[in-house]
Each structure stands twice: as C-alpha cells, then as structure tokens.
Amino acid sequence: MKPAELLAKIRVVLCRPSHPGNIGAAARAMKNMGLSSLYLVTPRQFPDPEADARATDAVDILAAARVCASLDEALAGATLAVALSARPRDLGPQPRAVREAVGDLLAAAARGEVALVFGNETTGLSNEEVQRCHAAVTIPANPEFSSLNLGAAVQVLCYELRLGAYGGTPPSADPTTPFASPPATHDEVEGFYAHLERVMTDAGFYNPAQPGRLFPKLRRLFGRIRLEKDEINILRGILAATQEKTGFGRRD
C-alpha cells in the first residue's frame, strides 16, 4: 500500500475539545502530514471562526470533519483504536512511546481503519474512554511539565506516522498470529460486549445496577486480543446457543 493510502486510513478523534483553536490547529497539523480524516466527539464549540483561522489552508479538513455524539460513534468501523495517554490507566492498555508504536500502527492501517484518540485539553481522556481503545501511546516529555497542547500532540503523532509511512520506520511484523480473517471493527466488538452482558445478566452473574469492575476487566481481556470478524461470530454463536438452549435472554 502506498504511503498516502496508509495515512488516509488513519483518523484523528478529538474527545470533547474545549477550544475551537485547537481543532483548527489539529486540522492543520494533519494536512501538513498528509492525514485528512477528523472526528470530533461533542466539541464544545464547532464550527467556529477561530478553528478556521488556525486551520489556515486545512479548512477542507474542518469542513469534512464528522461531529459525533459519542466515542463509540467516532470509532465505528475502526479496527484499532489508540489512546494518547501520559500515564497508565486502571485496566487500560500500557502506553508505549509513540516512536516504538508507529510500525504497529501502520501495519494495522494496511489491514483496516485506525483511530488516534485524544482527550480534552484539561482533563485528558477518561478511564472509560481509554478502556475503549486497544492500545495507548505516550509522547516522551519533561516529567515536570508533560502536558502538550492538543494541537502540538496531534502534530507529533502525525509527524511520526508520516515519517514511518514514507520509509522512516518499516511496518512491524505482526507480533501475534497473522490474521486469518479481517480484524473486527469497533462496533462489531461492542456488539459482542452487549451480547455478553445480556447473557451474563440473565445468568445472574452480572448485575447492571451494580456493575463494579467486571466489565472493565472483560474489556481489558478481549481488548488485548484484537478480535477478528470470524472470532466475533464464534463468540456470539456460543452466546446465542446458550440463549437458544435455555430460552433466556433472546431479545434479538
């Protein structure tokens, strides 16, 4: 796959951005590096003249940006979601330095859509948002002042990806078994979780009113696997067979 095609398969997702200027800066950084697909999850203010001003010639990326009501909506169709996070999170994936992860991200982009997920300027990503991602990356920084501006963080990630795509970093060999079937998309994986929750609830193993840490733990478990489409079918087949046999929980 050509470098430009690889970069076209990488989307930038900004969760709850507060400042329209940062949205514009992100769009500019993306276009400078050859990325184009921008998703905004409940931006405080968008569109906005300040976003346009900071985007300069990247206003086309703003015009095509998709505004989403939830992170799940922004991740629909993606087969790998990568959180930018300065620190490890409760039950979330362990962050790797961006440069180390670039080969894996590009290898994933050759097979499916990849999402880079950035948090709010002040609060970053929530634990729940990080838990929806399969991997996490961090930008090595001064430990006494490690919080980069949102647009600057987007710039660094897009820069590393461009250099990687244009031959700086060879795509990594897949560390696990090669995919026998295409990777499952975010929404397919979420469909499996919803199905599992239904069966677990009906079996009395799980009480949605008192969720505790059970589901974050299951997300962490299956998130490490990077499920394939066929595997989702097998897992949902097992769940459906259980429901069929017992008659409980058949609601779809």
Next chain:
Amino acid sequence: MKPAELLAKIRVVLCRPSHPGNIGAAARAMKNMGLSSLYLVTPRQFPDPEADARATDAVDILAAARVCASLDEALAGATLAVALSARPRDLGPQPRAVREAVGDLLAAAARGEVALVFGNETTGLSNEEVQRCHAAVTIPANPEFSSLNLGAAVQVLCYELRLGAYGGTPPSADPTTPFASPPATHDEVEGFYAHLERVMTDAGFYNPAQPGRLFPKLRRLFGRIRLEKDEINILRGILAATQEKTGFGRRD
C-alpha cells in the same frame, strides 16, 4: 554530559514573530521537551496576554526570554546556528531532514551553544537570515501543504532533540497491559478450555464427535493473550453461572 544539560545548551530563536500566541506555544513546546532558552528577534508584540495564555505553565520561559534587535544579537555566543527551512536557499546550506540532523546538533551542543532559528509565520526566514546559519533542517511534510504552524514546528524540533538526547527510543515496555494478577498457568488455561467445551457441547454449539476447526480457533483466540489467574476465574464464573441457571452440564 547529561541529557538535561545538553538540552539546556540549545536555544530557540524566533525571527520577527507576528502572533504572540505562537510565542507562547513555542515556550510551552520547549518546556514540555526540556528546553528553556528563548530568544525573540524584533517580535511584533511581546509581552502579551495571548502569549502567556498559550504558554500555560511555561510562562517562566517567556519571563526569561531575551528580546533582540537583530539575529546577530540572538546568535551571539552560539557555536552552531541551524535554520528551519522548507527549501534550499540561494547560497544557504542544504536542508537535511530533522531526524537525520539530530545527532549532529546534540554533538554540537556537547561542545558549545546551539541555536535553532525559525522564521516569520508568513514569510519564513529571509535568504540573509538563512545565510547567517551554518546548517539547515527541514520537517518532512505534505508537498501540497508544507508550512507548519510556528509553534508546531518548534514542537517537532524540540521533540526530536529530546528523544535524541535521551537515547533515541526508550527501552521497550511490554506492549500489553501489565499483569494486574499473576499469569495463569498452563493447567489453569486448559481447565478453562475443558469447561468451555462442556458448556458449548451441552448448548449444542459443539459436537466433540465432529470437532472441525472450532477449538483450534478458540485456542488461537485466547492464546494471543496471556490470560491472568483472575481472568480465568471470571471466564469460568460466567460459564458456571450459565450452567447453574440451566442445570445442564453440571459435572463438577
């Protein structure tokens, strides 16, 4: 020389910056990456509240910034001056990609003071300014839109220098989540597979007489992660709850 000492010997010189916000963004990017020495050649407006706002916790770098009447004044004491330039200039040094040049810049910083020289937001560096520098670097970019925001360009250079100073790529972290609970032993994992097989058989999803490729696929799925003891307990808990509810398959 320690990495922090090397970075302390690299100054950022902004020539004729137009927007105070970019000066603040440059200060923040510098401090994020461990640089501290900022020189401003005839800034249009400085100090300025917009610069302070964009600098956030890097206002100390703005407060210590030296405002100079000429580029020569800003380069006084430097032993190497490096221009950021997207293109070769008449009689100027040939630009190299930043990443290729980082080793040389750090080697020079070990011997003396190094200056990174950035041009005006709209016009860039003049030929005369580039000719005052000993070397030039460029940030690889989309040829159709290669002009980075000034603060973003400072971010990329400081990021490369920090990674270079701290030894390139930091040692590999485990790409997956660290173990929250000890890893499961082989026999614990096999116990889970046996339990799963029982439930699947009783649910009519699996026929041990005609196994096909289903179990190899499930082994491949769960084998890609290293299951933890707690996770085995959760998975077997779900299976047991299903059996409890329906009465089938209770054989242990």
